[in-house]
Amino acid sequence: MKILVPISQVPDTTAKISFINNDTTFNNAGVTFIINPYDEWYALVRALELKEAGKAEKVTVIHVGPTENEPTIRKALAIGADDAVRIDGDGDSSFVAGQIADYAQKNDYSLILLGKETISYNSAATAGLVAGFLDWNFVPYATKLDVNGNTISLEQEMDGGVNQLSSPLPLVVSAAKGMALQRIPNMRGIMAARTKPLQVVTPSTDFPVYTKVESYTPAKGRTACVMISEDNIDELVDLLHTKAKVI
Amino acid sequence: MAATKTKSIKGGEFLIKETAAADIFIPEQWNDEQLMLKKTCEDFLNQEVYPYLDRIDSLEEGLMSSIVEKAGGLGILAMNVPEEYGGLDLDFVTGMLTSEVMGAGHSAAVAIMAHTGIGTLPILYYGNEEQKKKYIPKLASGEWKGSYCLTEPNAGSDANSGKTKATLSADGKHYILNGQKMWITNAGFADVYTVFAKIDDDKKLSAFIVERGYEGLVLNTEEKKMGIKGSSTRQIFFNDCKVPVENLLSERENGFKIALNILNIGRIKLGGAAIGAAKAIIQHSIKYANEREQFGRAISKYGAIRYKLAEQAIKTYASESALYRASQNIDDAVNSLVEGGLEFAEAKLKGIEQFAVECAILKVHGSETLDYVADEGVQIYGGMGYSAEAPMERSYRDARINRIFEGTNEINRLLIVDLILKRAMKGELDLMGPAQAVAQELTSVPDFGGLGNNNLFDYEKEQIKKLKKAILLVAGAAVQKLMQTLTKEEEIVMNIADMAIEVYVAESTLLRVEKVVDTFGEQAAGEKIDIARVYLSEATDNIWKSGKDALNSFVDGDELRMMLMGLKRYTKQEPLNIKEARQRIALKLINENKYDF
Ligand SMILES: Cc1cc2nc3c(=O)[nH]c(=O)nc-3n(C[C@H](O)[C@H](O)[C@H](O)COP(=O)(O)OP(=O)(O)OC[C@H]3O[C@@H](n4cnc5c(N)ncnc54)[C@H](O)[C@@H]3O)c2cc1C
Numbered sequence: 001m002k003i004l005v006p007i008s009q010v011p012d013t014t015a016k017i018s019f020i021n022n023d024t025t026f027n028n029a030g031v032t033f034i035i036n037p038y039d040e041w042y043a044l045v046r047a048l049e050l051k052e053a054g055k056a057e058k059v060t061v062i063h064v065g066p067t068e069n070e071p072t073i074r075k076a077l078a079i080g081a082d083d084a085v086r087i088d089g090d091g092d093s094s095f096v097a098g099q100i101a102d103y104a105q106k107n108d109y110s111l112i113l114l115g116k117e118t119i120s121y122n123s124a125a126t127a128g129l130v131a132g133f134l135d136w137n138f139v140p141y142a143t144k145l146d147v148n149g150n151t152i153s154l155e156q157e158m159d160g161g162v163n164q165l166s167s168p169l170p171l172v173v174s175a176a177k178g179m180a181l182q183r184i185p186n187m188r189g190i191m192a193a194r195t196k197p198l199q200v201v202t203p204s205t206d207f208p209v210y211t212k213v214e215s216y217t218p219a220k221g222r223t224a225c226v227m228i229s230e231d232n233i234d235e236l237v238d239l240l241h242t243k244a245k246v247i
Numbered sequence: 248m249a250a251t252k253t254k255s256i257k258g259g260e261f262l263i264k265e266t267a268a269a270d271i272f273i274p275e276q277w278n279d280e281q282l283m284l285k286k287t288c289e290d291f292l293n294q295e296v297y298p299y300l301d302r303i304d305s306l307e308e309g310l311m312s313s314i315v316e317k318a319g320g321l322g323i324l325a326m327n328v329p330e331e332y333g334g335l336d337l338d339f340v341t342g343m344l345t346s347e348v349m350g351a352g353h354s355a356a357v358a359i360m361a362h363t364g365i366g367t368l369p370i371l372y373y374g375n376e377e378q379k380k381k382y383i384p385k386l387a388s389g390e391w392k393g394s395y396c397l398t399e400p401n402a403g404s405d406a407n408s409g410k411t412k413a414t415l416s417a418d419g420k421h422y423i424l425n426g427q428k429m430w431i432t433n434a435g436f437a438d439v440y441t442v443f444a445k446i447d448d449d450k451k452l453s454a455f456i457v458e459r460g461y462e463g464l465v466l467n468t469e470e471k472k473m474g475i476k477g478s479s480t481r482q483i484f485f486n487d488c489k490v491p492v493e494n495l496l497s498e499r500e501n502g503f504k505i506a507l508n509i510l511n512i513g514r515i516k517l518g519g520a521a522i523g524a525a526k527a528i529i530q531h532s533i534k535y536a537n538e539r540e541q542f543g544r545a546i547s548k549y550g551a552i553r554y555k556l557a558e559q560a561i562k563t564y565a566s567e568s569a570l571y572r573a574s575q576n577i578d579d580a581v582n583s584l585v586e587g588g589l590e591f592a593e594a595k596l597k598g599i600e601q602f603a604v605e606c607a608i609l610k611v612h613g614s615e616t617l618d619y620v621a622d623e624g625v626q627i628y629g630g631m632g633y634s635a636e637a638p639m640e641r642s643y644r645d646a647r648i649n650r651i652f653e654g655t656n657e658i659n660r661l662l663i664v665d666l667i668l669k670r671a672m673k674g675e676l677d678l679m680g681p682a683q684a685v686a687q688e689l690t691s692v693p694d695f696g697g698l699g700n701n702n703l704f705d706y707e708k709e710q711i712k713k714l715k716k717a718i719l720l721v722a723g724a725a726v727q728k729l730m731q732t733l734t735k736e737e738e739i740v741m742n743i744a745d746m747a748i749e750v751y752v753a754e755s756t757l758l759r760v761e762k763v764v765d766t767f768g769e770q771a772a773g774e775k776i777d778i779a780r781v782y783l784s785e786a787t788d789n790i791w792k793s794g795k796d797a798l799n800s801f802v803d804g805d806e807l808r809m810m811l812m813g814l815k816r817y818t819k820q821e822p823l824n825i826k827e828a829r830q831r832i833a834l835k836l837i838n839e840n841k842y843d844f
Contacts, residue, residue, distance in 0.1 A: 014841075071279045078283055184290040187322025187335055190283045 001147070001169065002058045003047045004109040005081065006100045006130070007040065009033040009065070009072040010120040023215040035072055038115025040079065041182040042175035046145055047113050048080045049180060055147040056111070058082050062103060064089060064096045070198065077193035078185040084196065089203035091211075097129030098207025105134060109170075111152065116141050116174040127174035133207075137167045143178035258576075258602040259667050261751055262715055263681045265708075268761035272340055272575030274567060275763050281341055288348035291321055296355045300641065303354050303477035306469055311477060312392060312436040314355050315362055319389020323349065324363050328371060329591060333384035339581065340574040343519045347570075350520025351527035353645050354477030360520055361432040361478075362386070364513045366393020369441040369454060372592040373497040373505050378456060382439055394437035396428040396457075396483060397506050403430075404658050407452060407503050411444035411485060420492060422446070422455060424463070424485040430652075434466055435479030442485070443502045452502030456494040463488030474644030511599050511606045513653045515577075518570050518609030521617040521649055525563045528617075528624040528642050529842040532556060536627050537840055546627070550826075553833035555623040557781075560832055562616040564775070564844050565782045569612065569755035573605040604666045607659040608748050614649035614656060621646040657737075660744035665734065667747070668726065682723030685716045689813040703769065703776070704761050706821060707783055711754045714790050717817040718746045721794045724810060728801050742797035746790045753786035774835045775844060777828040784823050791818035 011017065012032040020027045035044075050056040061076040063069060064087040073084045087099040104112055112131075117124035124140075131138030143162075144155035152171055156163040157178070228236050240247045256264050277285070295317050296303070302310055318324055326342045328334020337345075350356050367386045370378055370393075385391040402409040411426025424444055431440075440457045457464060467482035497505060533556060536547035546552045581598030589597065599606065621643045625632035632639040650656045670676035722743050725733055734740065760779040763772045794814045802810055836842060 071283075074279060075283060182294075184294065184321055185283060185287050186320070187284055187287060187325065190280060190287065191335060193283075194280060 001056050001111060002060065002107075002109045003050065003056050003111045003113055004100070004104050004107075005039065005044045005047050005059060005061045005076075006096075006112065006114040006126065007044065007061050007063050007072070007076050008036045008096075008115075008118050008120075008126075009063070009069055010036045010118050013119070017218060019216045019218070023217065024213050026216070033069070033072055035075055036115050036118045036120070037182075038117060038119070038175060038177075040076070040115075042177065042179040043113045043115050043173075044076060044079060044081065045180035045183050046175065047111075048183075050145075050147055051082075060085060060109070062087065062100055064091075064099045064203070066090060073198060074193045075185065077196045077198070078190040079183055080189055082196070084198045086198060086200050087203050088200050091207075091209040093123060093125035094129055094211070095203075095207050095209045097126045098133055099203050100126070101130045101133035102204045102206065103201065104130075111169060112136075112172045113145070114172075114174055116176045124174070127172055131172035134170070134172070136170045136172050138172045138174075139165060139167060140174045141176045142173050143176050145173060145175070145179060256576075257676075259604040259670055259676050261605075261754060262667070262718060262747065263676070263678065265712070266754070266758060268758045268765060271572040271755070271758050271762060273759045273762050273766075274344075274571050275759075275767070277344065281344055284337075284341065285344055285348055287321060288323060288345050291318060291323060292349070292352050292355075296352045300353060300477075304641070306435075306477060306479065311355065311358050311479065315358055315392055315436075316389040318349075318359055319387070323359065324367075324389050325387040326363070328367070328383060328387040332371070332379055333387045339578045340571060343516070343570065343574045346516050346519040347523040347567075350523030353641060354475045356520055356524070357475050357478040357648070358433055360516060361395065362389075362393050364516055365395035365509055366433060366437065366439070366441070368509050368512060369395065369496060369505055370439075370456060372508070372596055373454070373501070374456075377493070378496070382456065386439065391438035392433055392436055394431055394433040394440045395509070396431050396434075396440050396442040398430045399427060400429050400482075404655060406443075406506060409443060409445065409452060411442070413444040413446045413453065413455065413490070415446075415492070416489070421489045422492060422495065424455065424457070424488040424490055426485050428483045428485075430470070431481055431483050432652075433479055434481035434483055435469060440464075440483070441496065442490075443506060444485075446499055449500050451500040452506065453499050454496040454502040454505050455490050456496055457485075457488065457490050461488055461490060473647060474641070475648055476644075508596050508600060510653055511603045514610035514659065515570070515573060515599075515602075515606040517649060517653050518566065518606075518613030519574075521613035521646075522563060522567045522570060524642070524646060525559070525566075525617045525620040526842055528620050528639070529556070529559045529563060529836075531638050531642075532559060532620075532624045532627045533836050533840060533842065535631075537837060539629075547833075547837045550830070552627060553837070554829055555627055556836050557829035557832040559620045559623055560836060560842060560844060561778050561781050561829075562619055563842075564778050565752050565756040566609070566612050566616045568759040569605075569752045570609050572755045572758065573602055573609060576605070577602050604663055604747075605751065607654075607663045607666070608751050610653060611656045611659050611663075611744075612748055612752055614646075617646045617649055657741075660741050660748075661734075661737065663744045663747055664722075664740045667722075668733075678719065678722070682719040682726075685719045685813075686723060688716070689720070689809055703764060704757060704779075707757050707780065710783060710787065710820070711750065711757060713817040713819075714746075714750045714753070714787060717790050717794050717814055718743070718750060720810065720813055720817065721746065721797050724802060725797065736801070739797045739800060742793040745793045749786040749789050749793075753783045756782050774832045777831050778844070780823060781825055781828050781832070784820060784825055787818050787820055791815070794818070 012034050015031045018027045019025060047059045051059050059081050060083050061081040062085045063073050073086060077084055085103060114127055127140060128138060139154050141156050142154045143157050146153050150169055152167050154165045256266060295314055322335055325334040326337045326345055329336045349359055370382050386393050397406050399409045413422040413424050416423055438459050442455045442457045443452045446453050463486045465484040465486060470480045536552050537545050539546045577598050580601050581594050584594035584597055625639045625643050628637055628639045631637040634640060671678040725739055729736055757779045760772055760775045763775055798807060798810050
């Protein structure tokens with residue numbers, strides 16, 4: 001079994017978020033990018049664990065984006081992926097998911113494991129779209145994943161309990177917190193990443209971009225917190241009514 | 248891995264030669280791979296060290312050795328070890344970058360630095376093939392921990408005066424060690440000790456590889472220390488300790504040379520670690536100054552606090568500039584020695600030895616910068632700076648050791664001047680010619696010709712040239728007047744060392760910023776230009792003071808007046824609004840809420 005791990009890059013959590021071109025484009029000047037933590041800490045690390053346990057033959061990371069994103073891909077190689085693919089294009093979730101699906105199909109991957117969402121746009125759309133394009137089984141928000149022969153056993157955390165599932169391959173899984181633990185890239189891995197294959201692929205023309213951004217509005221910063229003593233429920237109710245105007 | 252191969256001048260030559268900005272390495276040019284290695288070290292500290300600082304400082308059984316092992320698992324201990332012994336064989340600058348980051352790790356930094364430096368390098372550089380094969384891979388992976396035993400109760404700065412004795416056993420199979428070592432870092436959990444001792448009635452030390460399990464090696468209890476409390480420091484007794492003869496390191500009586508050469512590396516590495524620690528403290532200082540309000544405003548709004556933040560950053564940036572300039576010089580020297588046919592270990596040692604003056608400068612400047620930064624860090628935190636609940640109290644205590652070990656800063660200052668003079672005597676460094684030229688200039692009419700002022704740093708570069716003349720003036724006069732007694736006039740030697748340190752660091756900072764401007768533009772360089780100017784201005788004042796104090800002590804009459812006039816001419820400054828420059832530097836730190844120079 002070959003595992004494909006789609007990775008996206010997101011601004012470092014301390015980055016200042018701003019927009020340009022009449023608020024239609026994210027301003028990436030001076031921003032440090034990291035691998036989307038859900039892709040890195042959970043999906044990629046779990047895929048590597050499976051390979052180390054002899055349950056997968058190969059782990060490939062795939063990224064849809066321009067050349068300047070290659071340092072992010074190298075980092076995934078440093079963490080331990082065997083090889084990498086960069087689809088040389090950019091677009092919305094549908095475009096990205098289409099490219100991933102197309103590559104997976106043409107190259108015999110049977111498990112696609114990715115983060116449940118990015119910490120930048122948080123739209124949680126890619127995984128489902130990939131499964132949709134491929135018409136494969138899809139398990140979102142998995143917190144555990146194991147391989148027993150051709151069956152994948154999974155767990156999802158539910159409100160007040162755990163959902164246990166199993167599915168045959170091929171399969172798309174989106175990973176949530178708990179599936180694995182963050183790995184610090186080993187120095188040796190970082191040095192080895194230099195020589196690991198990174199293939200650049202021209203995007204397929206079958207997947208148009210449907211989304212057009214009208215504008216982004218930066219979130220208003222949190223306003224000051226008001227502390228109310230725990231035995232003063234009346235004041236709380238009053239403030240929620242008169243100040244916050246939510247009840 | 249370095250982006251460009253630079254043309255380096257020889258060690259100590261900065262006093263008499265100019266360096267082109269293009270020829271130095273600047274940290275603004277780390278490549279992606281180097282930044283990834285750096286990030287791994289940062290992640291390591293965040294995950295494996297910072298959450299456990301109190302437990303580490305309580306010397307919890309097994310904790311520090313497990314931290315060292317985890318660092319080993321990530322390859323952090325194998326940086327400068329060749330591949331054939333399980334290492335990564337990184338170049339010196341890249342290794343320095345990782346030392347810098349790890350330097351912020353408090354006691355764990357000391358344990359790891361001691362292990363990879365003095366604990367591993369004697370065997371790596373002086374061991375025979377069998378010794379290297381046996382010990383280095385296990386040290387590089389962290390399976391075994393290393394330690395270095397030179398100091399004794401009565402032999403500290405005067406390390407060669409140690410009394411520990413080695414005698415050959417009757418059957419000729421063992422050296423029998425007897426004596427006592429003191430202040431031994433990592434002693435409590437080390438597996439391998441490099442021990443210095445004199446064989447029979449030798450005048451000079453020899454070095455031995457001693458394993459923990461050898462009969463007759465006894466550890467005392469942990470020392471109770473001011474800081475780095477989590478770093479194991481013990482006395483070790485050797486009571487008829489049996490060491491196999493094949494564990495003699497290098498040759499008989501070669502120990503002192505080993506000790507000194509290993510310390511050269513340790514010194515510059517300590518300079519690097521100090522920069523890492525200083526940056527972490529600055530980071531905390533900025534955040535706290537932005538959060539803490541008094542009189543209705545954040546304390547970062549007050550000029551007195553801004554002054555502190557700016558000075559912390561200026562000193563750190565300056566020291567870092569010199570650190571990486573010298574590190575790249577070492578790489579270049581080593582590479583050219585290897586190309587010239589020397590084998591790895593010898594090339595490394597020779598390359599570093601060439602820059603022993605710079606190594607000592609960086610040890611002194613780095614550790615004193617760190618102490619300054621830590622002291623002002625405590626001050627910015629006010630009462631919370633004195634509280635063990637906040638990070639400054641530990642940082643302040645932990646910083647202090649750096650001025651003491653790896654040769655005290657006094658010993659290093661003596662060394663700077665001693666090495667420079669020795670090289671001059673041997674004809675390796677032509678100080679006499681330039682010094683005489685300066686002496687001549689004193690009696691001639693001063694050149695009042697203005698500067699071209701075409702390029703951004705014309706004035707500053709001219710200033711650096713004059714500061715070098717100031718040193719040559721004072722040092723040249725000291726050599727001429729005091730001759731052999733100069734080394735005994737330690738106050739004067741300290742003055743000369745301080746002048747050399749200041750000029751090296753000021754020049755390195757200017758070269759770095761010049762290269763930043765040339766590469767990324769004046770706009771991108773921003774407040775770095777202020778940093779270079781403020782540092783140079785302060786260095787100029789310091790050089791004037793050191794020079795004046797020195798001259799006043801051994802010259803008199805008309806000659807003194809003439810020399811002081813010359814010194815004044817060389818340290819004269821154009822007006823600089825240093826207050827506004829510091830304000831700009833501080834504002835950048837405050838607005839970004841982080842140190843990002
Ligand atoms: C926490 C810690 C860890 C250490 N780790 C190790 C280790 O792992 N291995 C090891 O071998 N050693 C280690 N040391 C020892 C350390 O290197 C010595 O403490 C240091 O070299 C100073 O020696 P000393 O303590 O005997 O001080 P002294 O030599 O007694 O110095 C006392 C003072 O006199 C000054 N002085 C001495 N001679 C002169 C001179 N000629 N001119 C001017 N001033 C002078 C010194 O600068 C100092 O200010 C460690 C020390 C400490 C505190």
